[in-house]
Amino acid sequence: MTVEIELVKSIPAHKDKVWTVAIHKKLPLLATVSTDKTCKIFDLNTMEQIAELDDTHKTSIRSVSWKPTGDEPSLACGSFDSTISVWGQDYDEWSLLAVIEGHENEVKGVSWSKDGNFLASCSRDKSIWIWEADDANEEFECISVLQEHSQDVKHVIWHPYEDLLASSSYDDTIRLWKEDDDDWTCAAQLNGHQGTVWSSDFEKSETSVRLVSGSDDCTVKVWKRVSSTDSDSFRGDATEVWELESTLPELHSRAVYSVSWSEQSGRIASIGSDGQLIIYEEQKSSNGDSKWLVVATRELAHGVYEANTVEWCKSFTDGGSENLITGGDDGNVNVWSIPLK
Numbered sequence: 001m002t003v004e005i006e007l008v009k010s011i012p013a014h015k016d017k018v019w020t021v022a023i024h025k026k027l028p029l030l031a032t033v034s035t036d037k038t039c040k041i042f043d044l045n046t047m048e049q050i051a052e053l054d055d056t057h058k059t060s061i062r063s064v065s066w067k068p069t070g071d072e073p074s075l076a077c078g079s080f081d082s083t084i085s086v087w088g089q090d091y092d093e094w095s096l097l098a099v100i101e102g103h104e105n106e107v108k109g110v111s112w113s114k115d116g117n118f119l120a121s122c123s124r125d126k127s128i129w130i131w132e133a134d135d136a137n138e139e140f141e142c143i144s145v146l147q148e149h150s151q152d153v154k155h156v157i158w159h160p161y162e163d164l165l166a167s168s169s170y171d172d173t174i175r176l177w178k179e180d181d182d183d184w185t186c187a188a189q190l191n192g193h194q195g196t197v198w199s200s201d202f203e204k205s206e207t208s209v210r211l212v213s214g215s216d217d218c219t220v221k222v223w224k225r226v227s228s229t230d231s232d233s234f235r236g237d238a239t240e241v242w243e244l245e246s247t248l249p250e251l252h253s254r255a256v257y258s259v260s261w262s263e264q265s266g267r268i269a270s271i272g273s274d275g276q277l278i279i280y281e282e283q284k285s286s287n288g289d290s291k292w293l294v295v296a297t298r299e300l301a302h303g304v305y306e307a308n309t310v311e312w313c314k315s316f317t318d319g320g321s322e323n324l325i326t327g328g329d330d331g332n333v334n335v336w337s338i339p340l341k
Contacts, residue, residue, distance in 0.1 A: 018327030214256030302328030
């Protein structure tokens, strides 16, 4: 089975490379961040820019994450200037709510928890900080600093249904974190990549816990949690057993920078330094076995430029398809349409 990848629109969003794109979980809003020190917000119905958030960070904005809760949309941006800015919308106006300081070096990733109570950040300083937010997003208290990674931490992502955090690092590992007795502890360490792990994403499932990861070793891997101990019963030792379930077909020729797991179709998308956009689909047999197949590829997704980020998004204009949003070194944000099953 193959599917078509159709370019719907290429948006010249930024003057320099696009690092990360993020889609609001409920609203047709897209946020993009760039080396040009700005965060821009687009309406996914019209594909038009509706806001530009700037004049706050001194250098590149590397990451962005929408808060999944609240009456009005808000987001967090992590910057190479070691700070995090938090922005909120009120009556169509965007305002700076807070600037969070603490990291000693570049902030590489930010991510909100499922209930919006926690904001996680990671940095070149090898640490992950977990911040507790007040209801107005104006005060943030650091409740834990996690320092088990031995190198630069590239990415953090929360599970969509659990208070479970995944971090990806230059030390070639992924770590899973959860709360224990008012502190946060490493519940598992995933070894298997032979290079920097640039990003990961959880499957959007309430019945199983799986994670996809992309690495400098040119591979995309799927991991599965096979057992877990209630957090109230452990005191610092690893409490989850994870296994490598699958290494997806190896088509990337250079580093895989970004992976995304679709909530609608269950497909996985990857993109990276070679400019390839690849879509994988899981096929299950009658005996319960499964394998991942490549169902679509798009070479030179951003021309001759590297592609840095990919995110699945439901289509707000076509119920028979879903979208992929990508960003690259060309400063463009590309919107792709992929038919649903």
